[in-house]
Amino acid sequence: MKANQSETIRSFLAIELDQELVPKILDVQKEFKKTNSNIKYVPSQNMHFTLKFFGNIDLDMVEDISAAVLNVIRNYSSFDLNIKKCGCFPNKNVIKVLWLGLDEGSPIKDLQKDLDKEFKKLGFKKEKNFISHLTIGRVKSPKGKKEIRNAIERLEDVEIGQMTVSKICLKKSTLTPQGPIYEDIKVFELN
Numbered sequence: 001m002k003a004n005q006s007e008t009i010r011s012f013l014a015i016e017l018d019q020e021l022v023p024k025i026l027d028v029q030k031e032f033k034k035t036n037s038n039i040k041y042v043p044s045q046n047m048h049f050t051l052k053f054f055g056n057i058d059l060d061m062v063e064d065i066s067a068a069v070l071n072v073i074r075n076y077s078s079f080d081l082n083i084k085k086c087g088c089f090p091n092k093n094v095i096k097v098l099w100l101g102l103d104e105g106s107p108i109k110d111l112q113k114d115l116d117k118e119f120k121k122l123g124f125k126k127e128k129n130f131i132s133h134l135t136i137g138r139v140k141s142p143k144g145k146k147e148i149r150n151a152i153e154r155l156e157d158v159e160i161g162q163m164t165v166s167k168i169c170l171k172k173s174t175l176t177p178q179g180p181i182y183e184d185i186k187v188f189e190l191n
Contacts (some may be wrong), residue, residue, distance in 0.1 A: 001124065003017050005007065006058040006059055006060055007058070007124070008056045008058055008059070009055060009056070009057060009059060009172045009173075009175065010054075010055060010172065010173040010174070011054045011055075011056075011057055011062075011170060011171060011172055012048060012050055012051075012052060012053040012054055012171055012173060013026070013050070013051040013052040013054070013065075013069065013115065013168060013169070013170050013171070014048040014050050014051060014168065014169055014171055015048060015049040015081075015108070015165050015168055015169075016048050016167075016169060016189065017044070017047040017048055017049075017134065017163070018019075018163035018164070019044070019141075020161075020163075021042040021049075021160055021163055022047075022160050023159060024160045025044065025047065025100065025134075025136060025160060026044065027098065028086060028155055028158060029041050029136055029137065029161075030090070031151050031154070032098060032136075032137060032148065032151050032157060033149075034118070034151070035147035035148050035150075035151055036060075036115070036144055036146045036147070036171065037139065037143055037145075037147060037148050038139070038140040039098070039137045039138065039139050039140065039144050039148075040137060040138045041065070041136065041137045042060030042135050042136055042137060042138075043046045045182075046179070046180065046182055047134055047135070047136070047167075048080075048134070048182075049102075049108065049132055049133070049134055051112050051115055051168060052112070052119055052124070052127070053110075054119075054123075054124065054149055061122070062169075062170070062172040062185060062186065064165060065119070065147050065170060066170065066186050066188075067166065068118035068119060068121070068122060069115065069118075069170070069186075069188050070081075070188065071118055071139070072111070072115050072118055072126050073168065073188055073190055073191075074191070076107070076111055076190050076191065077112070077115075077190055078124040078154075078164055078165055078166040078191070079093060079107045079108075079165050080108075080162075080163065080164050080165070081102055081106055081108060081162065081163050081165055082103040082106070082160050082162045083100050083101070083102060083134065083160035083162070083163065084100070084101065084103065084157070084158060084159045084160060084168075085100065085101040085156060085157065085158065086098070086100055086101075086104075086109075086152055086155035086156055087100075087101055087133070087152065088098070088101055088152055088157050089133075091118070092149050092152065095139050095145060095148055095149065096138065096139055097135055097137070097138055098135070098136050098137040098139065098148075098152070099133035099134055099135050100133065100134045100136060100158070100160055101131075101132065102132045103136065104132075104179065105123060106132060106176060106180060108116045108132045108165075109130065109132065110145075111155075112127065112132070113130075113131050116130075127171045132167060142187065148160050153169075165190065166189065166190050167185050167187050167188060167189050167190060168187075168190070169185075169186070169187050169188070170184070170185045170186040170188070171183065171184055171185060172184075172185050
């Protein structure tokens, strides 16, 4: 008789984007669309700040992850994020990901570091060089690289605005040919 195999889900922990900031972010995407480059844009309903990407986990890990999150966030009250700056990963010579960043003094780094310590106890690898960012597009081919680089430089000091973070979400990611579909598994309210 076969042992019961646990169901797995692809998951991550994230801060959702305040939808009031979407029009300004769509304006930034429009600037990149003018480059006529092969970029796959992130739809606004999927935009978020990733705190931890878990990958495929067993469903029974959800409770352990939730306990770890609750253990950390009891020390955190809601806080503001100031979204500004445009950049790319890994660098301007090899552009793969277009992103918007945050003010330097953002508490998100401390939150992520504290969460990472707890997740390490559960067997997850620690993040190396965590950079808080909001992915707005993925470059699919080097076509138009110079134009993309010029757009990044033009938008380097873009100011998107401020949002208040009052919750973080454990999300399930289902990959489809049309792009990923995200669903909340658990929502954690900050103090």
